[in-house]
Amino acid sequence: xDSGNDEDLKQLLRVLAQGQEQTRQLEAxxxxxxxxxxxxxxxxxxxxxxxxxxxxxxxxxQHQQQQQLAHTDSPPSxxxxxxxxxxxxxxxxxxxxxxxKKRKSMPRWSxxxxxxxxxxAIKEPLVDGYTWRKYGQKDILGSKHxxxxxxxxxxxxxxxxxTKQVQRSDEDLSIxxxxxxxxxxxxxxxxxxxxxxxxxxxxxxxxxxxHDPPQQLQQQDQQLLQxxxxxxxxxxxxxxxxAQTRGSSSFSFPSTPAISGVPHDTVSSQSTLNNxxxxxxxxTFVSELEPDYFSLSRYRxxxxxxxxxxxxxxxxxxxxxxxAATSMANSPMVDMDYLxxxxxxxxxxxxxxxxxF
DNA sequence: CACATTTGACCTTT
DNA sequence: AAAGGTCAAATGTG
Numbered sequence: 001x002d003s004g005n006d007e008d009l010k011q012l013l014r015v016l017a018q019g020q021e022q023t024r025q026l027e028a029x030x031x032x033x034x035x036x037x038x039x040x041x042x043x044x045x046x047x048x049x050x051x052x053x054x055x056x057x058x059x060x061x062q063h064q065q066q067q068q069l070a071h072t073d074s075p076p077s078x079x080x081x082x083x084x085x086x087x088x089x090x091x092x093x094x095x096x097x098x099x100x101k102k103r104k105s106m107p108r109w110s111x112x113x114x115x116x117x118x119x120x121a122i123k124e125p126l127v128d129g130y131t132w133r134k135y136g137q138k139d140i141l142g143s144k145h146x147x148x149x150x151x152x153x154x155x156x157x158x159x160x161x162x163t164k165q166v167q168r169s170d171e172d173l174s175i176x177x178x179x180x181x182x183x184x185x186x187x188x189x190x191x192x193x194x195x196x197x198x199x200x201x202x203x204x205x206x207x208x209x210x211h212d213p214p215q216q217l218q219q220q221d222q223q224l225l226q227x228x229x230x231x232x233x234x235x236x237x238x239x240x241x242x243a244q245t246r247g248s249s250s251f252s253f254p255s256t257p258a259i260s261g262v263p264h265d266t267v268s269s270q271s272t273l274n275n276x277x278x279x280x281x282x283x284t285f286v287s288e289l290e291p292d293y294f295s296l297s298r299y300r301x302x303x304x305x306x307x308x309x310x311x312x313x314x315x316x317x318x319x320x321x322x323x324a325a326t327s328m329a330n331s332p333m334v335d336m337d338y339l340x341x342x343x344x345x346x347x348x349x350x351x352x353x354x355x356x357f
Numbered sequence: 358c359a360c361a362t363t364t365g366a367c368c369t370t371t
Numbered sequence: 372a373a374a375g376g377t378c379a380a381a382t383g384t385g
Contacts, residue, residue, distance in 0.1 A: 134362055136377060149376065153361095165376090 011159055011185050015053045022046040112169070113176045130184060132164060144170050152186060160186035 026042040132150035140147045145168040152160040162182040169175040 133360095135379090137363075138375065141374060147375085151377090163376095 012053055012057065014158075015183075015185055016050075019046055019050050019053065108179065108181045111178055111180075113178055114172075114174055128178075130162070140167065143167065152184060154186035158186040160184050162186075 022042060023046055026039060026046065029039050029042065131153040133153045133155075134148060134150050136149035137146050138149070147165055147167040150164045150166065152162040154160040162180070162184045164181065165177075165179045167177045169177055
């Protein structure tokens with residue numbers, strides 16, 4: 001238990017450092033002609049990061065209190081624990097329980113991704129910048145398509161508990177419902193915002209033909225632009241029906257950092273939306289199976305929690321990277337390349353924010 | 358060999 | 372009890 005405590009602390013540190021880094025980024029943006037949207041996204045990301053930290057701390061506190069209680073209530077007796085044979089199992093069960101509780105309290109948000117196929121078979125939009133590992137697949141009652149379950153690849157190495165579920169929509173085969181759960185505590189892509197900003201800038205430049213494009217803007221980016229233009233907006237009329245049926249009361253998270261207690265009952269819609277909203281434009285949609293397959297996505301984020309949607313529709317950029325499709329679901333950090341290529345954000349951009357402690 | 362996915366069993370939630 | 376979510380052994384892949 002104590003060993004886990006240590007891990008938790010490290011993780012907490014990571015999350016806090018992430019928040020700090022994000023705040024720095026936001027601060028830097030405020031001096032630049034950034035779009036409001038970028039700043040807002042950043043702010044939301046920061047909020048969410050701190051929420052994660054807060055809930056981690058609250059959890060730790062609760063755990064501590066429980067331990068203290070147990071200590072004072074029943075003084076340590078020799079025959080306290082079950083026989084040697086069963087103790088292991090009991091411990092495992094207990095741990096599992098904790099896991100479930102932990103996950104249940106995690107922020108959760110979903111979005112719809114439209115995948116446009118160029119005639120080929122449609123594959124799941126698996127690439128979103130994080131590396132995921134599939135751990136399950138299920139038939140879902142009333143749905144034609146199975147739901148796939150993914151967890152962050154770094155679950156074991158960094159204890160990152162982020163998961164996602166992917167399920168193809170019944171009505172529109174080109175739409176996938178993706179539900180994310182938990183913020184990434186691995187620091188795989190802390191700098192998404194910058195990538196997005198680059199994209200936006202490129203977009204703007206493209207709209208103003210007179211503007212000299214920086215030399216660094218090259219083929220990849222051009223293609224990217226084209227794809228941005230070509231992409232289809234997902235129609236906004238639909239209120240995700242499932243958000244009401246299955247999500248209604250299952251999720252809660254504090255909107256304001258109420259320091260006390262374990263916050264479980266307050267709902268903040270906007271804070272849950274964007275935990276990693278930036279983390280999800282999908283770099284590589286080129287299918288390795290279908291050479292002509294070329295797809296993009298634009299998505300909406302629909303929040304759980306049943307609260308009134310305030311600007312819940314937030315569109316993000318999708319991109320199609322000309323980079324050769326990597327294998328399967330993994331395409332780590334493609335956007336990182338964009339960052340590095342666009343040297344203008346300079347040397348003082350502290351990448352050590354990604355310190356892996 | 359070290360990863361990934363598949364898939365039936367198992368567990369939790371409703 | 373049924374549905375949803377996860378685990379873990381078997382299997383696949385580079």
